[in-house]
Amino acid sequence: MSSRVLAAELSRHVGARVRVAGWVHRRRRLKSVTFVVLRDRSGFAQVVTSGAAPPEETVVEVRATVSANPRAPGGVELTSPVLETLSAPVSPPPFDLYRPVLPALPTILDHAPVALRHPLLRERFSLAAAAVRGFRSTLDALGFTETHTPKIVASATESGANVFGIDYFGRPAYLAQSPQFFKQALVGVFERVYEVGPVFRAEPHDTARHLAQYTSLDAELGFIEDHHDVMAVLREVLAGMAAETGGVTVPERIPEIHFAAALELVGADPREPDLAPAHERALSEWAVREHSSEFLFVTGYPMAKRPFYTHPDPARPGYSNSFDLLFRGLELVTGGQRLHRHEDYVAALGGDVSSYGDYLAAFAHGMPPHGGFAIGLERFLARLLGVANVREVTLFPRDLHRLSP
Secondary structure, eight states, rough: SSOOGGGGGGGGGSSSSEEEEEEEEEEOOOOOOOOEEEEEEEEEEEEESOOOOOOOOOEEEEEEEEEEEEEEGGGGGEEEEEEEEEEEEEESSSTTTTSOOOHHHHHHHTTHHTTTTTTHHHHHHHHHHHHHHHHHHHHHTOOOOOOOOOEEEEEOOOOTOOOEEEEETTTTEEEESSSSSHHHHHHHHSSSSEEEEEOOOOOOOOOTTTOOOEEEEEEEESOOOOOOHHHHHHHHHHHHHHHHHOSOOOOOOEEEEEEEHHHHHHTTTOOOOOOOHHHHHHHHHHHHHHHHHEEEEEOOOOGGGGGGGGGBBSSSSTBBSSSEEETTTEHHHHHHEEEOHHHHHHHHHHTTGGGGGHHHHHHHGGGEEEEEEEEEHHHHHHEEEEHHOOGGGGSSOOOSSOOOO
8 A cells, every 4th residue: 555546546446445645626515524626647536534624735645445436536436534734735825726717817827836736727738748749759750859959049140139138157148049050950960850948039029929938849851852841741740749639630731822822812912021910810711711721831931031041932033932830820830941052051141151150060061951840839739729828828938027937
């Protein structure tokens, strides 16, 4: 009886004396008995006691007999218990964690260390872990190598001013906006790489879709023909993630539409360099209506709106071999083919490459045609669960206003 038994395992121990441990989730007092719902990482167990029950969120160890009861959680309950308090709460939680309805988002965020214990919130972040598990396992099976690159960088060269500056032992440094430069260099080492990690954006946006720090699921692969090879890998990754999370079906072939055709479809000015949120929603509705797909690739964005390392479309001047993936009305993924010849980078940068010496070193020594993508984990979860704000699916979010807890 020394080994701890989880709530989800109790049905295998009917008639036995076991030891369980967890939190007091809820108490219900009747005339002669008290029902205590115990919560652990696997689920819930009902404890029937004639004595006093400790308050909610008390951490307890229970030694009891497992008895069959079809009306109890899991069809069993714990009887003749001996309860030992391992840790008593100093004060009640800020709201009742056993109630099925969540409080307002500010209340959740202000009290996140305790609020995250709520079963609904815990399930959301278990889903996040499942999504990352699907991402990793799919790419592992496709011959990718997981990498871990620096999050402190010496220059803000990727996209200008939207960076967080820090003091690095008396020298200026920055929090990385993405692992883009590193993962491209590592294509020259491993051919296929991926990374799961935080990225930082100092963008003063106070919206339901922006965060100052989020989790990026990045991948980069070499020896491609063009961006369609990248899109094919992304489709497999999404299918792998969906297999772990459920909640969405990824079609065998995700429909695609060129950027110029997308503008025409939504009735936008053909000179527009990007899609507005309303356009993304309209295009997603079209994809569902015409292709029965909740995913849509928009390809061929104008070169003017893409980073300097983006490969142009050789057949359509002014457009790029790049794409966005829309999911349920929101841009979820950005990706494309990259430049791979040193001379093309020199031309794209206008001849002045002094700020990009470390980055261009890999290209000075031979790099294959390559491309990649980045998935925003929080955006994926928000669309998957149908929540309105990415903060609802972010552990301890960091945004324009929030730096704690």
